[in-house]
Amino acid sequence: MMKRILLLSFLLLLLSGCGQATVPEAADTAGATASSVVLEETAMPTMTPEPTATMTPEPTAANESPTSTATTEPVQPTDTPTPTPTVAPEVAVGQSSPASTSATEEASTEDLEGRFVFQVAGGGDIYTVNADGSNLTRLTAGMDPSWSPDGSLISLSQWTEPWGIYIIDGDGSNERLLFDSSVARAPVWSPDGTQIAFYFETEGLTAPNQMCMGEECRTMPGHIQTEWHVGVVDVADGYLHQPYVDRFSFSPTWSADGEWLVYDGGDSGAIPSELHGLCLTTVEGPNNTVLTNNTNDHFPVWSPDGTRILFMHWQHDHWEIYIMNADGGDRHALTSSSNYVKPRPNNVSPAWSPDGEQIVFLSDRGGAWEFFVMEADGSHQRKILGNVTESLHIQYTGVYERVISWAP
16 A cells, blocks of 8 residues: 555656646747847848938939039029039030040031131230131231121230230231230220220229328328229220229120120229129210129120120139120029039130120130130030140130130
């Protein structure tokens, strides 16, 4: 009997041991499940950062903001320069390979008509050339050459003895001094060919200055200073007219009817001093008035039909060509470049085609100074006269040189 009791006790102990053995299995299973869930949760974060790191369109945003900044650089209207169409053609031209550039040039010069007169450098050689690049001819030496309206005569200035404003025939012959001035620049013909406007160095008085000591004030007279004024000379007899202009006035250009002149203005002489951009005046009478208030506007060129005015604008660290209506409205850039191009290329010295449909200008977008042409709206910008700039080293020094002029 005792043996049976002992056997039953032993069996009970075995059964109780087997029951406890099942608990760890359940615990292990739960532990494995929990650990696998933890692993899955830790694996998820490695997936979520991937889109944020690589798919967030930061590069696109970066590209968009410089595009807007490229057009907002002038302190002026930034809405109109923004059009990417203006940027795209220029960047394409500037970045094109020499082969594609020359191919564009050869194709583009075929549709150009007329003749150019241009200077190699201020005071250097002056040449004429057909718009297609043929018949390159040296005429004389001087600066700021400009065709007469009918293309038969050329005006220019010379800073060698005898100094002054000269006229020569279109073939370089019959050179004669029209106006004797030690320092005269940028002669340009009136639409009817009877007068030539230019600017010259002269002397003037500074504005009076008021000085006060306590309650007692005295007005001190101005002192003599060097100034630049606009002059207009009659071609027939050399008679000089002196329009009402600012103390520092440069680069005059004529309206289509010959009634008005736009020039690059400066200090008006008012008290307090007034600085502005482009100004309007007439040959006779006190009609001087401000056209633009931006002091970075320079070198105006009135269109043949009188409705638009080209001008150069100093845009932070480089020159661009702008256009506006004759009343100063709707101003916008015709040339521009990417913010990522360093240094930024310069576009300078624009001149209208005789029909007002195209614009020739000088640019260093390829490294050296070269001639380009574009449509009047800034489209289809392409290099021209490649054979000329390969043989002649064109220079531009940033003193508002009138490098090129276009005749029928």
